[in-house]
Amino acid sequence: MAQLSPLLKQATPVVVDHGEGVYLYDVEGKRHLDFTAGIGVTSTGHCHPHVVRAAQEQIGKLVHGQYTTVMHKPLLELTERLGDVLPRGLDSLFYANSGSEAVEAALRLSRQATQRPNVIVFQGGFHGRTVAAASMTTSGTRFSAGIGPLMAGVHVAPFPYAYHYGWDEQTATKFALRELDYLFQTVCAPNETAAFFVEPVLGEGGYVPANTEFLAGLRERADRHGILLVVDEIQTGFGRTGKFWGHDHFDVSPDIVLIAKGLASGFPLSGIAASQELMAKAFPGSQGGTYGGNAVSCAAAIATLEVIQQENLVENAAERGRQLLEGARVIADKTPSIGEVRGLGLLVGSEFTTADGEPDTATAQAAQQAASKSGLLLLTCGPYMNVVRMVPPLVVTAEQVDDALRIWGDVVASVTGS
DSSP: OOOOOTTOOOSSOOOEEEEEBTEEEETTOOEEEESSHHHHTOTTOBTOHHHHHHHHHHHTTOSOOOTTTOOOHHHHHHHHHHTTTSOTTOOEEEEESSHHHHHHHHHHHHHHHHTOOEEEEETTOOOOSSHHHHHTOOSOGGGTTTSOSOOSSEEEEOOOOHHHHTSOHHHHHHHHHHHHHHHHHHTOOGGGEEEEEEOSEETTTTSEEOOHHHHHHHHHHHHHHTOEEEEEOTTTTTTTTSSSSGGGGGTOOOSEEEEOGGGTTTSOOEEEEEOHHHHTTSOTTOOOOSSTTOHHHHHHHHHHHHHHHHTTHHHHHHHHHHHHHHHHHHHHHTOTTEEEEEESSSOEEEEEBOTTSOBOHHHHHHHHHHHHHTTEEOEEESTTSOEEEEOOOTTOOHHHHHHHHHHHHHHHHHHHOO
16 A cells, blocks of 8 residues: 655644634544644635635636646736736746745746856755755755755855844844855855845744845845845745735845745745846746646636735734734743744744753644644744744634634643743
8 A cells, every 4th residue: 555755744643624714624523723824825724715716717717728838817817916016126927836946947047147156045044845945945954965965056144043143133134244245255256146045034944034234235235246136935925924025024125036835825836026137138948847837826826816905914914923923922931941932924933942042842842742732733943943833824813813822822831831
């Protein structure tokens, strides 16, 4: 009998029968408050009626129209709709299936457009599991170990993760930018650097937000040296942070934006957005793929954008995010084992540390597992997997946030004895 690969590690023991809104129901009928959202994917909740109807209607018309062979209406309509929400000047789109594919497409575009070999990524960033994307990922060695040699031309600069360094944010930011300049002088010449790839909030790296000074520093250096600024919005886009794009919090203009996850409420769809001028600098035929821009996924993405707008989900993410962050901080204030609570919108992480400030993976894992048994589904992240993250659907209500915080408070008190 065939089985799933043993290399797939399950975060919870739940076997799902169906989902509805913020809840998952297992095969035994138990209801679980889902604060994982498929790792930030089910932005409009599980099986939102409007998204389901759009997908069902499209399935009856056209399931797959390979988009370098034929065009189809959902693809064209989605492209037009995204034009209303994309950052200014980014008016050209390429679609793929996964976040990793979007990263690799942006890498290919950056190198071809600039005719430069190198890219700079930032410590703690996650960009995917395919070989090039894994080569650009520094949030944990589990994503790249054992597949070397990795892709050449990737260089790593610090991210202003203030808590990790034991500094205030301003000090961490000045350090990160100074080290980036040092990298230019010692390892990676600016005139050989095609792009910076950066997340507005480190995802797998521990839910660490960037800041305005840091991203402004990247933008200034990019402009000075002819380097492209690629902002990875795969987890932070489509309202997740309480603004439509994560980088909107920091008043920065990217050259390329990466999109996926919350774009289609669970249907596989990703893409990159750039200016027509920049896209035209790449090699003809260098973009393509069998399933990219799938008709059903595009129909679901159109419906997702409609739900986000009609139900004011960006504003809801901001309000519920403040409620979740404040509530998690109240719990942390009673718990010496939680060193810091941080986040942006509906991306909230609680970092567990020992009395001497070292990462406390065991307690974080115990809390996450205990929460699962209590009906609250959570995930861990961070290089040491000592950050418990909360990433609920954007449709989450104030009452559901309160329920989650009540469970989380009980679980933390039980696990830590505080």
